[in-house]
Amino acid sequence: MPKRVDYDQRRREIGAALLRIADTRGLQAASMREVAAEAGVSLRLVQYYFRTKDELLLAGLGYLGEELSARVERHIPRPPTPRGMVTGTLTAVLPTDAEGRRLTRTYAAYYALALAEPKLAAQHGATYPDLLERFLANQIRSAQEAGDVDAAHDPATVAAGLLALTNGLGSSVLGGQRDGAAAQAILTYHLDGLFGGSRP
Amino acid sequence: MPKRVDYDQRRREIGAALLRIADTRGLQAASMREVAAEAGVSLRLVQYYFRTKDELLLAGLGYLGEELSARVERHIPRPPTPRGMVTGTLTAVLPTDAEGRRLTRTYAAYYALALAEPKLAAQHGATYPDLLERFLANQIRSAQEAGDVDAAHDPATVAAGLLALTNGLGSSVLGGQRDGAAAQAILTYHLDGLFGGSRP
DNA sequence: GTTTATTTGATACGAGCGTATCATCAAACC
């Protein structure tokens, strides 16, 4: 028998190379050969672990989702207050540091591809923002019950608005319109308006 | 001499074909040959009017900008009230109808390309959102002077927030998370909060 | 130490890409 290799880890390494290219040069530049070079392996190896390019792209999207989830969880404060949960989650999605910029850029690349290839979105895409939005809506409901947020607000509407605002701010950062700190400030400005007098 | 042809109009026709492809199949699918086929002309003709593909892509971005500007102006109400100007401008950027969906999708395709090819953004990209944002900030300042908006707000921050919110909502519509009407409703909800008791 | 299942390497194929070249057409001008 041959030397045994951790199949999943090898796939992750190659997937990471793909995401690195998507971040720095866009998914248009992510050919099988370029991914192989970036991962430091042969083209044949990429083909061995991913039968087709579509399979590679789909797996890459999965890994990106994992990275995003991990980052969001890492940004949830201890102990978890309602405002802290909302602020942390949204800040995680914002490109405020190198990792955030990388993830936001990579996500944008996949988003554009999914617009043209709906099968990508169908398999994995639309669920993630939906989850995030529902999570936020629940947090806002909790904050209302704790008296930190005006009960007149509709949690789902507020959550959708906050997430859209954050995504839009992220786009403007990637577009060079402002830096991460400025985006963060605008987000905080809105959160201050939402959470009456309570401090995070 | 040969039959004289309206050079600019021909370029516009070919550019329109490019934008149509960018909308329906993404810019990855926009090869010179595909653009020629979509425009119903020969490959040579596309090369004649645009020496290189980069030139075609850049011109297409210019035409897209013109279409966007025209749509925004068309959405400014008569007579122009402060809230009407802000609402109209933001609604124009939202994919609430077929034209809006087309423009937002095409813009998203260019945005993703510009992330990977900064020269595109350098020539044309970052100026447009900036103009929009400054325009909005001025409108909000006017609304404050008219007493329609709380003077405690910072116009630039509010304008940036509104535009980011609108862009984020547009992304969620393209992503299939909600339809144009729902996005519009969320935007209106925020505008209601901003413009105290005044009606549009 | 041979065997053998698994992992890696080298290379080829057909298609599509951007671009360039050469030829042709048709209308305006002298």
Add this chain to the structure above:
DNA sequence: GGTTTGATGATACGCTCGTATCAAATAAAC
């Protein structure tokens, strides 16, 4: 009315793409 010149057509080149094919190397099992 031939000549010039802008507009169009047909085709080819070199390259990269995704994918497939054919070997070779490797290390656990006996």
